Amino acid sequence: MAELKLEGLCKAFGSQFVVRDLDLTIPEGAFTALLGPSGCGKTTTLRILAGLEHLSSGRLLLGERLLADARVHMPPETRDMGMVFQSYALWPHMTVAENVGYPLKLRKVQGAARQKQVMEALEVVELAAYAGRSPQELSGGQRQRVALARCLVSEPQVVLLDEPLANLDRHLRATMEQTFRDFHRRTGATFVYVTHDQAEAMALASHIAVMNNGELMQWGAPQTLYQHPDNAWVAGFIGKGNIVSLAGLADEQDLDSIQLHNGLACGHNGPRQQVLIRPEHVQVTDNGLAATVESCIFQGERYLLALRLQDGQTLSAFHHSPLREQQCTGVRLLQGWRLEAA
Incomplete structure (x- = not known):
């Protein structure tokens, strides 16, 4: 295993840059999510890693091995990477075992050796009993696990996943998230996972690269991005919360209740x-700052309140019981994070 290094990666289609000056070092064995809105360049970045797109400039290395730069382009089959597509990309005329064994067939692995590796891969994703079935006989989640097994069978150093849960319903997505966690733990491979779903990224990844307009906005652990965003765009994209404008603040970024109220x-x-200010840091009280309830949304275990302060600024808060719209209440701000000036 080795770390994956992206050094000044750029990709342009004509005069339009889709990825611009992307610098990122993905640690060996990490589960990394490329997260951002549609059109931000995350899938193009994944295709560059896979060798499906040529670089315009920059360098891509796996450990000390150069995979691509402006002149060098190693083909996909030599990169020691496996890719799982959103569409699963299974051959309909092949059985599950034949689909999983196809990469080994290309490598001229034959007979009992190939069958053994195929069954081991299917056992990892708990589909050994389905080896003789066709993909059409499987559910969406089972097809996704077949695609994972096909990726696993070649024992890649890096696993690339392009929005693999986008076609599944909410219940099945939660089940597959656990499958991905188990898959990552068992293989020890480096995962690079493209998604536009921040909840999915936060639940799965050990590291997240947040992208927008082809550029890296912030890189770090999920907790860091949520608690300490670098700028207002990341703060608004990751999690719920409100950005308020305050005067008279000190230089520190972590702000307590007294500083916020002052x-x-x-x-x-x-x-x-x-x-x-995140909603979990807004406490509804009988006193404190005066606020008006603008909406109250039931979320199962709690209610999400939209509140308006007397100066017109808005806050979100969680509460254990419903409040009426236009009801007056008090709020106490427990903590906040001062954002750096753009």
């Missing part, structure tokens, strides 16, 4: 700074 009390005096 910042709001300053009104419009002095320079103002943007602060992210």
Whole structure:
């Protein structure tokens, strides 16, 4: 195993850059998500890693081995990577075992050796009993696991996954998330997982690269991105929360209740700074800052409140019981994160 290094990766189609100056080092054995809205360049980045797209500039290395730069382009079959597509890409005229064994067939692995590796891969995804079936006889989740087994059978150093859960219903997605966790733990391979679903990325990945307009916005652990976003765009894209404008703040980024309430009390005096406040850090009380309930949404185990402060700024809060729209209440801000100026 080896780390995957992206150094100044650029990809342009004509005069339009889809990926621009992407610098990223993905640790060996990490489960990394490329997260961002549609059109941000994450799938193009994955295709560059796989060798399905040529670089415009920059370098791609697996350990010390150069996979691609402006002049070198190693073909996909030599990169020691496996890819799982959103569409599963299973051959309908082949059985499950034949689909899984196809990469071994291309490598001229024959007879009992190939059968043994195929069955071991199917056992990992708990589909050994389905070896003789055709893909048409399987559910969506089972087909996805066949695609995983086909990827696993060649024992790649890097596994690339392109929105593999996008075609599944919510219940099946949760089941497959656990399958991916188990799959990653058993193989020890480096995973690069493309998704536009932040909940999916936060639940699965040990590292997340947040992309927008072809550029890397922030890279880090899920907890870091949620609690300490680098800028207002990341703060708005990751998780629920509100960005409020406060005056009279000190230089530190972690702000406590006193600092937040003092910042709001300053009104419009002095320079103002943007602060992210998550809903779990807004407490509904009988006193505190005056706020009006604008909406109350039932979420099963709790209610999500949309609140408006007296200065017109908005907050979100969780609460254990419903409040009426236009009801007046008090709120206490427990903590916030000051965002760096753009």
